[in-house]
Amino acid sequence: MAFYQLKKEQFINASLEEVWDFISSPKNLKHITPPHMGFDITSDNKDDKMYQGMIISYIIKPILGIPTKWVTEITHVVPKKYFVDEQRIGPYKLWHHQHILEEKNGGIYMKDIVTYEPPFGFLGAFANYLFIKKQLNTIFNYRFNIVNNMFRTSANQV
Template structure:
């Protein structure tokens, strides 16, 4: 069955350290997730920074306000360069999300590559065409704006 990719790139007017500190902290995920998603971290992580092997559990309401448990594992971390989260339990058959940071042009280029596969075979492919792809685009559009507002529109 087919899988899909969503790629986004954003310039952030901030230092690499500042962007890494924000993006690599699970506590900040809620700030860059649309409120209608009902996103709440349910794991009791004491760590402020992601590390390889870290398990993070959430409740999220991606469809019709129905709460869904989502568990991700941080599988790769290279500080100040990238980290990868992969779904272990959740709504997708496959979810692999790369967060890549590159210092360039006096700021940071942040690139997201999400590789995903909906469940339910051909029905998932139809659902992707009808609403999943649109919803993911909407979520990343919100995230882009939230990050842009945080860094590129900050008062000097």
């Protein structure tokens, strides 16, 4: 079993309440996903605040514009500290995404830790080497820029 981790940190010059309100709302997922990914929430709860046990379904086009159904469950929530989403249906064999907030230096450090395993064993490992890792970095760099512009932060990516 080959699994991988992607870790990203960003300093946001905003209050904990502002950042939490933004990241804990599913309706903002489309806004922070690159347009070429064709991201659309298909579940009815996109306007709700996240809660433990929440199921969110969406369509995303990660490869060659082919629509893929993705369903995640919010498995852990500690308000204004962190939440975790885990894939239940989708393109990965394993997807575990931690969103962590920490007040520090007059702002918020936001950390994303994604643990994932592509499907198809060694073929998935090869696909990760060829394009999956690069694509995930592109998505998270896009998110960094959107959040940076939204909160007009001093671009500090750790």
